[in-house]
Amino acid sequence: MTYDEAVETSRAPLRPAPRDRELVRFATLAANSHNTQPWMFSADGNEIAIAPDFKRRCPAVDPDDHHLYVSLGCAAENLSLAASALGWRASSLFDGERIVVALEQAPPAASALADAIPVRQCTRAVFDGRPAAPEILHQLENACREPGVAAILMTDRNAIKKVTDYVLEGNSVQMRDPAFMRELVSWMRFNETDALATMDGLFSRVSGNPSLPAWIARPLLRLFFTEDGENKKYRDELDSSAGVVVLAADRSDKADWIAVGRACQRFGLQATALGLKYSFVNQPVEVTALRGQFAASLGLGERRPDIVMRLGTGPDLPRSLRRPPELVIQH
Ligand SMILES: Cc1cc2nc3c(=O)[nH]c(=O)nc-3n(C[C@H](O)[C@H](O)[C@H](O)COP(=O)(O)O)c2cc1C
Structure with missing residues (x-):
């Protein structure tokens, strides 16, 4: 697989099935510190849990895992938005170790934010100086x-x-x-x-x-x-x-x-x-x-x-x- 093919595969449009795999794919497109992807997911019925993967922590830049947990929050947000777009209302709670996202069937809620998930990127470039309205x-x-x-x-x-x-x-x-x-x-x-x-x-x-x-x-x-x-x-x-x-x-x-x-x-x-x-x-x-x-x-x-x-x-x-x-x- 070439680099471009790998990018296209991971950023393909959201499909309704297989639901958990698709929601996890969209969750992983989140911003995350050094792109270490410091997460593991598990699915059980209508619950998807996001847990830290401490093997991927960055002790020098992030000694207290502060940005590791911010990265997990980014993934949880993507997962919830993608779930809503597919007709699953997501409610999350942090149990001290994992973020548990509970899914409940609901009318699909398409949103500009969900649509932006596969397109979003961090752009480390000089911008054009134009002010924002x-x-x-x-x-x-x-x-x-x-x-x-x-x-x-x-x-x-x-x-x-x-x-x-x-x-x-x-x-x-x-x-x-x-x-x-x-x-x-x-x-x-x-x-x-x-x-x-x-x-x-x-x-x-x-x-x-x-x-x-x-x-x-x-x-x-x-x-x-x-x-x-x-x-x-x-x-x-x-x-x-x-x-x-x-x-x-x-x-x-x-x-x-x-x-x-x-x-x-x-x-x-x-x-x-x-x-x-x-x-x-x-x-x-x-x-x-x-x-x-x-x-x-x-x-x-x-x-x-x-x-x-x-x-x-x-x-x-x-x-x-x-x-x-x-x-x-x-x-
Ligand atoms: C908590 C957190 C901290 C980050 N810190 C930096 C940073 O200091 N400098 C930087 O260039 N990018 C930083 N990033 C962006 C990541 O490097 C970027 O999300 C990752 O490489 C994946 O690339 P993408 O967001 O373009 O998909 C940070 C992202 C997160 C979520």
């Missing part, structure tokens, strides 16, 4: 509405500049941290063959970089993947963005991190449905030493900022891969 911003804010989660949407250039400073400072800290770099590189996939071998990770072309044999790409990383180069890239990306959104839960526990994931996934889907692009710039919330100052700069008080995303108008990039449902459904 107020009614678009309003729809994006609405998409983030989730009990216990605050969304701060910024379009003022000075506010975005302040966030940019934190992103650059965070990026510098991370790129000087050997453990962070080792972990990041271990999830990089430098060419189609390597990406297809694992169906996970960060494929170079998805981020706008060339596809190369790993033995050539690895030594070149030192030359081309530098602190200054990445800082310039992030500055250009943020300068060209129409806005930045920060999500912060009222409490800092697994249930609230999952809630943040749901809001964050809906934001990405709504942006996609509106023809916009988005990507994550999470450095200020990933670097512990910066997180408190970043929270204070946003007036968040004791609350922990969980996610930072930018949005705007930009190009289509190649889509990322997902492991097929057979590999993530436990029997």
